[in-house]
Amino acid sequence: MIQSLIRFIIGGAIVSVFAIIGDVLKPKSFAGLFGAAPSVALATLTLTITSESLSYARMEARSMMAGAIAFFIYASLLSCIMMRYKFRSIVVTLCLIPVWLGVAGGVYYLVWTR
């Protein structure tokens, strides 16, 4: 419980810092780079390294590559849909989360469990 609370605070803080950096930068396409900052990864890996082992952190980083591929597809689809269709971004970002989950899980299964 305490461990989850520490993760929550550190994760929230790092995500907020990268989000604020993205807020102040222009042009918007450049600021968008910070939407893909390794914020959750930095918080999680820092805690993993201190509380678990380096091999555990290595396993997490390996899976993260599948998550990053899914992120690329998620963000690309979001960009296309927002440009072409008249949906609100909150709706599109949330509806695309299952796509991220599916691609990340699919890549992980195909590359590392078969």
Add this chain to the structure above:
Amino acid sequence: MRIKADLSALAQTKWHDYAVRFLFGGFITALAGIIAKKFGPGIGGLFLAFPAILPASATLIEKHEREKKESLGLNGTARGRSAASVDAAGSSMGSIGLFVFALVVWQFVQRDPAWIVLAGATLLWLAVSVAVWQIRKAL
């Protein structure tokens, strides 16, 4: 196109927008830890690249751009959507840097000092992301 920092943008963001991003980021980080504990680092590691910032940022940008246009008496809906699309396109370029971050940590975290690997991977994320952005702009 010149890259610049506009600190006045911070004043446009309300405290609850910051709170939402803090809560969402904290929740995803805690969730990644819980999933890793329950299902192992293989499954938990996927969530290290979860889009934790993008949903809130895109929504916020859409809202700011729409409000900016509407304050001039114009319909800002299309402009808001377009700005959110451009932001998401930037994030898709940043995700290439995110992949490189993971690759570097995977390859070096057991061989070299972990803190140096994390710092180096973060710098490399930024360098690769900016390089991809510049290449995209040049095309």
